[in-house]
Amino acid sequence: MWHKRDDMIVHETDPYNAEPPRLGLHDPITTPDSFYVRNHGPVPENDPGDWAVTVDGLVDESASFTPERLREEFTHHTLTATMQCAGNRRAGFLPVRDIPGEDPWGPGATSTAPWTGARLCDVLRSVGVADGARHVEFTASDVSDLADPPQAYGGSIPLAKALSSEVLLAWAMNSEPLPLVHGAPVRVVVPGYVGARSVKWLRGITVRADPSENYFQATAYRVLPPEADPDHAGPGDGISLGSVALNCDILSPEEHEHVPGGPVRVTGYAYAGDDRTVARMDVSGDDGRTWHQAELDAAASPWAWQHWEALVPVTGAGSHVLMARAWDSTGACQPESPRALWNPKGYVNNSWARVEVTVE
Amino acid sequence: MWHKRDDMIVHETDPYNAEPPRLGLHDPITTPDSFYVRNHGPVPENDPGDWAVTVDGLVDESASFTPERLREEFTHHTLTATMQCAGNRRAGFLPVRDIPGEDPWGPGATSTAPWTGARLCDVLRSVGVADGARHVEFTASDVSDLADPPQAYGGSIPLAKALSSEVLLAWAMNSEPLPLVHGAPVRVVVPGYVGARSVKWLRGITVRADPSENYFQATAYRVLPPEADPDHAGPGDGISLGSVALNCDILSPEEHEHVPGGPVRVTGYAYAGDDRTVARMDVSGDDGRTWHQAELDAAASPWAWQHWEALVPVTGAGSHVLMARAWDSTGACQPESPRALWNPKGYVNNSWARVEVTVE
CATH class of the missing domain: 2.60.40.650 (Immunoglobulin-like)
Incomplete structure (x- = not known):
């Protein structure tokens, strides 16, 4: 289903979560078999023949794009960008205090690749962004039981970021077709933001007035104060993560x-x-x-x-x-x-x- | 020449450098008589009747704007913005190690006011920004002997920031005419950047390919490594300061x-x-x-x-x-x-x- 280097540090097998050893990060461009993987549910078994990304919400006209249509209708752009998980270097916290239920990611929950795809701003402009739009939500096809009840993975970014030239809907990585484990046939790449917003296996783009209410935007991927009980954190608690900190x-x-x-x-x-x-x-x-x-x-x-x-x-x-x-x-x-x-x-x-x- | 509260903490009288006591910072909007002052040379004795701001460099057509022309030709905007000196809270460094020749600013080298003026982006668009433009330089009329030989104060910001809606050429502060000590008749206000880039007593705007070579951009207002000798720092040494750190x-x-x-x-x-x-x-x-x-x-x-x-x-x-x-x-x-x-x-x-x- 995917190929990774033999010495990958596998934190979980189901869902697959793994980072390369330090050796795998020595080059400016990470090879696909070294690139870290952070999943929240099983890798979906998609039939690319049946794939489409819908664009709806606060747009002038809803639309649906097959991967072929994305390739045909929009200029192709390639951009080298670093992906970095919000949990990168989490293992450094463990001597301070344990973190139950979370994988002990080392320094390898970050990798860099050239991504090729259409600019999200071009896609959004093609459908027209309506008044009141402030955020753009992405919904994937992988379902995660970290949410209760289980929910398709999703998240959102501010409209200003979505309209920047750097955000891509990518179908290729390192000049090769995007591997399934990295989000084929189409994923979002949000350079400069925590990896959580670069939604894989993209199925839906919804332009909204408010941030996504998806569990992984509203409740997870937030910095809670140390005394908080994460099992009882509610939507809006803590600091929602966007741009990556130094x-x-x-x-x-x-x-x-x-x-x-x-x-x-x-x-x-x-x-x-x-x-x-x-x-x-x-x-x-x-x-x-x-x-x-x-x-x-x-x-x-x-x-x-x-x-x-x-x-x-x-x-x-x-x-x-x-x-x-x-x-x-x-x-x-x-x-x-x-x-x-x-x-x-x-x-x-x-x-x-x-x-x-x-x-x- | 200007009025400040009696309990202002005056670090230098010539040039005048002073910050309010903590008491002067309790309100969301700082009153003009509490607002901190950071000068690098004597406050210029300007004749407003003779004043003009030239705009030149990489522009389609050079121009010269009197304060009256700025007021008449451009939409007026008011924006509340915090000004913060790069040396704010410097006194906190002194227990670590002395800092010869620099004023021991406390927590009061920061203040907040509503500023009124024309947007720099509107002014730049009126003259046309030419190909190759990347930075916008500001030159003042106050001359500082901190530079050798003495030089008019100046600095620059990236073009993208200069074209943002928040950068103003301001002639008023707290709904009153800008006080002379705060840069009358016209000053730059660069919200989010260290105060050093909000050049007072503005005389010239030059659109450039590179950052300003003015002493206060190229050599001063840079974070040098601890072992560096600031008396022998050259242009380009250290980290040039722009956005304010948390x-x-x-x-x-x-x-x-x-x-x-x-x-x-x-x-x-x-x-x-x-x-x-x-x-x-x-x-x-x-x-x-x-x-x-x-x-x-x-x-x-x-x-x-x-x-x-x-x-x-x-x-x-x-x-x-x-x-x-x-x-x-x-x-x-x-x-x-x-x-x-x-x-x-x-x-x-x-x-x-x-x-x-x-x-x-």
Whole structure:
């Protein structure tokens, strides 16, 4: 049904949820067999021959687009964009406090690919956006029993974002047809937003006055205060997630790797969602006492992560913590510790990256 | 030449640099006599009869606008927007390390007013923006000897921001003619950006391919790494400041105030620049061990700060540190400590707010 690298870290098999090891993230473009997968229900067994995406709600005229019609009627665009799960780096919260019922995603719940498809703004303009429109809802065909009662996965984005040039209805990834596990035949790609809004197996687009009432928009994917009981959270509780917060992680060395003393080559990724960019990257080899600026690679697009590299002195046999922190284009830095950021669903751990290594 | 409240905290008299005490910031709209002032040179003694703003560079046709012509030819718009200096809360850095040559701004280098003027986008469209335009430079008439050789103050913003509906060429503040110390007869107001880009005493607008080469854009108002020597920083060094980073402070109680034990009413402001909003506000009365969510007032506009209030238990006679931290609409929180954020010019101290009080 899909092919992933053998060393994929599988958090769940049903629904399939998996992230690549750090090794799978070393390149600016993630290969499809390394690309992380976050599912909320079984991958639907779709018959592409029967597929259509309806567009309705606050539009001048409702319409229905088969994948062929999307390809034929709209200009094709390819954009390299990073997808990042709101739960990326959740495992960093676990030393603070356990997070029952949620997968312990490491630094691999993020990946980058060139996506090809039609611009959502072109599709919306073709049907006409009516007065009062403020949000655009996406509905998928995968049904999740995380919602009670079970519900098709869905979510929404503000109309202004939907009308931006970067949001795609994509049918290809890495110049190949979109794999089923990544949302074939058609998925949404919302660059700069948490992955949850990039709805796969897209069946419906509804232009609305208000955000979607779908469970995954109204109730899930929200940062609750630490004292909240997520089992009793209601629609509207907490902070609804949209743009991705500034984040980074270390890709090499690996956690618990043995390294020779002296300068250690430290690499990683950094990403700032939406209109922010990564402006500086600091790396420390002495538990944060001194910091060295990393070389930042150019981003493949304004919507893609950046890889970085630094040579950092690590001296003295024994255990050392390598640390990394990103600064964004507002001059703001990531928060230091996951302690203050812990929340009941484990979202947005954007604290400084830490990897423990042993100097031989 | 201008009137400010008697208890203004004057950091410098020449050029005049002053912030209101916390008391002056309690209202959603700051009165003109409380509004902070950040100058880089003497307030120019302008003859408004002789005033004109030239628009040139990458435009279809250069033009020159007297204040009267701006008023007559363009629709008037009023927008409530917060102005925030990049050095707001700099004093919080001083316990970490001294910052020679810079004023120790407290939490009052921020204020909010309704501004009235013409939209910059309307003015730019009237002259036509030419191909290749990417940035819009503003030049003032105040000359600063912080630059060597002394230079008229200036800066620039990206064209996309300049074409947004929120950037104004303002001639009024709080429904009154703009006071001279705040930039009369015409100033720029760039909501969501650090105050440095809201150029006062505006004389020139130049549409450019690149950011301004003015000292205050190319060299100053940049976050340098801690080891940098600001006296030898060159153009392009460090992170150029644009959008304001998420920030907050406590307005009441005052620092070192004596309070009765029990629930203490804590108030303050919070602000997220550009497209972010303040999504949650936490307050602690026990040095950060437990946190209480504050009530957030509605913002006067998408470009204005929000005031907040919480009743927080503070128990046990003696010294206590009240703390406050804001969360933005991406689910990200402010960094905890100023220690990691210290930089040679003392910009962007957006660490958690702290006020020490004594319980009687």
